[in-house]
Amino acid sequence: MSSAQETVEYATEHAPRLEWARHAPEVYKAMVRLDTAAKQGLDPRLLELVKIRASQLNHCAFCLDMHTKDALAAGESVERIVQLSAWEESRHFYTEKELAAIELTEAVTVLTEGFVPDEVYERAAKRFEEAELAQLIAAITVINAWNRLGVASRMAPGHYQPGQRG
DSSP states (O other), X not given: OOOSOOOOOOOOOOOOSOOHHHHSHHHHHHHHHHHHHHTTTSOXXXXXXXXXXXXXXXXXXXHHHHHHHHHHHTXXXXXXXXXXXXXXXXXXXXXXXXXXXXXXXXXHHHXXXXXXXHHHHXXXXXXXXXXXXXXXXXXXXXXXXXXXXXXXXXXXXXXXXXXXXX
């Protein structure tokens, strides 16, 4: 065995394509206001699970970095975050309310059928009061918009600190 530390060479970090927030500051400010409005009345841990799942589906590395860190800071477990990408096989890690929110997140994010299936909506409607469900749908819509901005401008993950963007 060698006592010298092994040097690990990681791939080079890519530069963002565009610093969109700097070039469109009013849009950025409006998105932050929309995000703040959408999360009102929602459990912060549930909200982070929704944001992580949408970001996984949209392949937004920047948002995954941000929301996994925020989820951990909010008291979420590593195990539940890791299992989220396979939630259907890991249902026992989540409450029925969380499962309904995760399933609704997938339906709104992917829109495979071209619409949100009635049974998915009905499961969510059974677990959430109407006002809370409206907020949840808004929050899912907002994270999808953030994901598209992040992916299109190729924002680089790894530099976010929990709570940095409120």
